[in-house]
Amino acid sequence: MSKVIKNGQIAASDWRILPLPEGDDVAGVEIPAGRVIVPLAVWLARRDELLARGDVGLWFASHQGPEDVTDDIARLPVIAVDFPKFADGRGYSTAALLRTRYGYTGQLIAFGEVLRDQFNYLTRCGFDTLQPREGRYTDAQLDAAIASLRDFTVPYQASVVDPQPLFRRVARTGAKA
Amino acid sequence: MYRYDDYDQRLVDERVAQFRDQMRRHLAGELSDDEFRPVRLQNGLYIQRHAPMYRISIPYGHLASRQLRKLAYLARTYDKGYLHFTTRQNVQFNWAPMEVIPEICAELATVEMHSIQTSGNCIRNFTSDPFAGVAGDELIDPRPWAEILRQWATFHPEFAYLPRKFKIAVNGAKEDRAVIQVHDIGLDLKKNEAGEIGFRVLVGGGLGRTPIIGREIESFVPWQHIITYCEAVLRVYNRYGRRDNSFKARIKILVSALGIDEFRWQVREEWAHVKDGPNTLTVEEVHRVADFFEDPAYETLPADDAGYHHHIAEDLAFASWVKRNVRAHKKPGYASVTLSLKKPGVPPGDITSEQMELVADWADRFSFGEARVTHEQNLVLADVKKSELYTLWGLARKAGLATPNIGLLTDIICCPGGDFCSLANAKSIPIAAAIQERFDDLDYLHDIGDIEINISGCMNACGHHHVGHIGILGVDKNGEEWYQVTIGGSQGNHAGIGKVIGPSFARAEMADVISELIETYIEERHEDELFIDTVRRIGLDPFKARVYANRQPHRKAANV
Ligand code: HEM
Ligand code: SF4
Numbered sequence: 001m002s003k004v005i006k007n008g009q010i011a012a013s014d015w016r017i018l019p020l021p022e023g024d025d026v027a028g029v030e031i032p033a034g035r036v037i038v039p040l041a042v043w044l045a046r047r048d049e050l051l052a053r054g055d056v057g058l059w060f061a062s063h064q065g066p067e068d069v070t071d072d073i074a075r076l077p078v079i080a081v082d083f084p085k086f087a088d089g090r091g092y093s094t095a096a097l098l099r100t101r102y103g104y105t106g107q108l109i110a111f112g113e114v115l116r117d118q119f120n121y122l123t124r125c126g127f128d129t130l131q132p133r134e135g136r137y138t139d140a141q142l143d144a145a146i147a148s149l150r151d152f153t154v155p156y157q158a159s160v161v162d163p164q165p166l167f168r169r170v171a172r173t174g175a176k177a
Numbered sequence: 178m179y180r181y182d183d184y185d186q187r188l189v190d191e192r193v194a195q196f197r198d199q200m201r202r203h204l205a206g207e208l209s210d211d212e213f214r215p216v217r218l219q220n221g222l223y224i225q226r227h228a229p230m231y232r233i234s235i236p237y238g239h240l241a242s243r244q245l246r247k248l249a250y251l252a253r254t255y256d257k258g259y260l261h262f263t264t265r266q267n268v269q270f271n272w273a274p275m276e277v278i279p280e281i282c283a284e285l286a287t288v289e290m291h292s293i294q295t296s297g298n299c300i301r302n303f304t305s306d307p308f309a310g311v312a313g314d315e316l317i318d319p320r321p322w323a324e325i326l327r328q329w330a331t332f333h334p335e336f337a338y339l340p341r342k343f344k345i346a347v348n349g350a351k352e353d354r355a356v357i358q359v360h361d362i363g364l365d366l367k368k369n370e371a372g373e374i375g376f377r378v379l380v381g382g383g384l385g386r387t388p389i390i391g392r393e394i395e396s397f398v399p400w401q402h403i404i405t406y407c408e409a410v411l412r413v414y415n416r417y418g419r420r421d422n423s424f425k426a427r428i429k430i431l432v433s434a435l436g437i438d439e440f441r442w443q444v445r446e447e448w449a450h451v452k453d454g455p456n457t458l459t460v461e462e463v464h465r466v467a468d469f470f471e472d473p474a475y476e477t478l479p480a481d482d483a484g485y486h487h488h489i490a491e492d493l494a495f496a497s498w499v500k501r502n503v504r505a506h507k508k509p510g511y512a513s514v515t516l517s518l519k520k521p522g523v524p525p526g527d528i529t530s531e532q533m534e535l536v537a538d539w540a541d542r543f544s545f546g547e548a549r550v551t552h553e554q555n556l557v558l559a560d561v562k563k564s565e566l567y568t569l570w571g572l573a574r575k576a577g578l579a580t581p582n583i584g585l586l587t588d589i590i591c592c593p594g595g596d597f598c599s600l601a602n603a604k605s606i607p608i609a610a611a612i613q614e615r616f617d618d619l620d621y622l623h624d625i626g627d628i629e630i631n632i633s634g635c636m637n638a639c640g641h642h643h644v645g646h647i648g649i650l651g652v653d654k655n656g657e658e659w660y661q662v663t664i665g666g667s668q669g670n671h672a673g674i675g676k677v678i679g680p681s682f683a684r685a686e687m688a689d690v691i692s693e694l695i696e697t698y699i700e701e702r703h704e705d706e707l708f709i710d711t712v713r714r715i716g717l718d719p720f721k722a723r724v725y726a727n728r729q730p731h732r733k734a735a736n737v
Contacts, residue, residue, distance in 0.1 A: 121332075154184045
């Protein structure tokens with residue numbers, strides 16, 4: 001079981017992420033028992049069945065967004081966003097939208113090419129769980145990587161974790177005389 | 178000038194620590210080249226021809242004398258004793274070894290400087306009018322707004338990995354001196370009928386491979402909402418901009434593909450959700466920032482200074498410098514001076530450590546301790562008393578910074594080209610040098626009058642060649658360097674993209690080609706008509722005819 005950073009701590013990943021089924025057989029794919037995160041397409045095809053289970057979440061590919069599942073969001077125990085490349089920044093907007101516009105409060109996982117150099121931005125956009133690719137970091141490196149969560153401690157702009165921008169958070173002094 | 182408080186300082190210090198660790202991990206093999214790339218780019222570090230190229234941010238072009246001194250020191254210590262000012266109002270090192278960049282970052286942080294987001298696919302340095310705050314035609318000072326937006330964009334978590342780079346410029350004067358029409362977002366400050374401040378917003382402009390003039394997306398966004406509006410634009414772009422092909426990834430391509438009306442609709446849809454949210458600006462915040470840009474302690478002076486007029490009458494060289502390099506100032510008795518970094522024989526925009534230290538001294542002595550960078554790659558001392566212009570001129574002349582050529586043919590905008598840049602198709606600095614050498618007669622230059630020659634070593638257009646009255650573009654043909662010429666481009670309120678006059682030329686021909694273009698203009702011009710106006714009136718044909726008259730036979734090979 002791979003390790004993740006969850007709410008700032010190392011943890012075992014307790015969700016299984018189901019890849020896109022081969023041949024895009026979203027209707028026929030076997031969905032294992034237990035906590036599982038399915039691709040958006042599978043969710044859309046099997047929504048009623050999966051909703052009834054209560055232990056199934058969905059994941060968005062980087063080009064997908066919450067628009068198609070807005071009614072389900074409140075009932076999802078977990079949502080994940082794939083980062084096929086760490087430089088693909090669409091997932092940041094997906095997270096921000098889920099957390100602000102769609103009021104999602106459950107677990108939000110960033111997985112795929114998730115590097116420590118992006119941890120600070122990812123968490124500020126609302127991801128509480130960071131799941132680097134299996135084998136990308138040794139245990140020691142992942143431990144060390146926790147420091148990156150706090151790369152910037154007084155950001156200027158509003159974000160999911162600091163909904164007020166700096167100019168509303170603190171009284172900043174004016175020009176020096 | 179904006180001064181850091183503890184928060185600004187802390188962020189910059191935290192960046193130094195972050196980058197130091199990233200460099201350490203990279204050198205230790207924990208961060209691969211590919212993984213390090215965007216990280217280093219967002220900190221201004223390119224891998225270039227000779228050494229890494231390191232780009233430092235100069236927000237809206239403002240530099241304090243102590244910052245100039247620091248740059249001079251860094252250039253002497255880590256580079257070859259000179260630096261390069263760019264069309265983005267930034268400054269670049271060309272020779273500093275990669276390993277020392279964290280050291281340079283730390284040094285910069287001690288004088289409220291950094292290299293954050295000077296490159297990479299993120300929101301870049303905010304550019305603005307180098308004469309902000311002192312120009313007579315200014316309606317609203319753009320600097321507080323540029324600073325407020327700079328802060329919003331710095332380390333913005335959602336927009337650090339955009340499809341492509343993103344450039345924003347702010348203008349607040351009648352004349353656009355910030356080239357807002359060729360920016361991803363161009364902001365023009367204005368007042369509505371009720372006298373309230375807001376922004377006309379342009380979107381989707383840009384040069385590079387597909388040069389496009391920005392379109393108006395909103396005629397008036399009230400100031401309170403400018404951050405949320407920009408956020409809406411960026412979010413639409415981040416989600417829907419193309420990522421499959423980096424040549425088609427700029428926002429201009431998205432805007433063109435959707436059409437401005439559809440794009441506007443999508444942005445408004447997004448904006449409706451974020452408008453009035455926490456990022457809505459407050460009066461207090463705007464005042465806090467605006468206070469930094471209050472007028473310096475100007476003296477009450479007579480509009481005219483007898484000594485100054487005496488010197489103009491007596492000293493022709495001084496008079497010619499005043500005519501080209503000195504601008505009117507909103508305050509009586511003051512003027513703005515442009516120090517030319519276009520002395521023939523020196524690459525446009527280059528400055529030595531000694532010169533920077535001198536400029537810092539003059540800034541302290543004559544101009545409230547501050548200098549500015551122009552996108553034409555010159556330096557400005559914005560607040561000089563007329564009574565001191567003669568003294569300043571004498572000093573600047575000795576230092577090689579008083580070439581009286583601002584706005585003239587030798588005041589060439591030029592990218593580093595093949596001498597420094599690994600993306601270049603051709604050299605550009607030698608072309609600038611050849612033109613400067615050909616046009617060495619000052620009287621002739623003054624007679625030709627205002628004209629802009631812009632040179633880029635490849636289609637990335639770092640030298641803004643598309644908007645030059647004469648634009649020169651380095652092109653590669655079977656491994657050989659050739660140069661394509663456009664005319665009729667312009668920046669400013671009537672920005673336009675120049676048209677190619679025909680097949681390209683060999684390097685050795687370029688000075689002749691420029692001469693022929695100029696001769697055509699001289700023959701065709703009406704009295705007091707500028708080059709660009711003649712081109713607009715008579716079109717390309719007379720220029721083409723002249724340039725290609727004796728050249729046709731050997732052109733085939735170079736028909737690129
Ligand atoms: C030597 C290292 C440099 C590299 C590798 C480089 C790279 C690039 C690239 C790839 C583009 C095209 C971007 C696009 O259209 O998507 C570009 C555009 C540009 N660069 Fe540079 N550049 C360098 C130096 C400079 C310098 C020295 C300047 C200023 C003199 C500059 C200013 C610009 C400008 C103004 C543009 C056009 C912006 C636009 O398309 O709107 N760059 N650069
Ligand atoms: S225009 Fe091309 S050659 Fe010139 S600096 Fe830009 S990328 Fe390099």
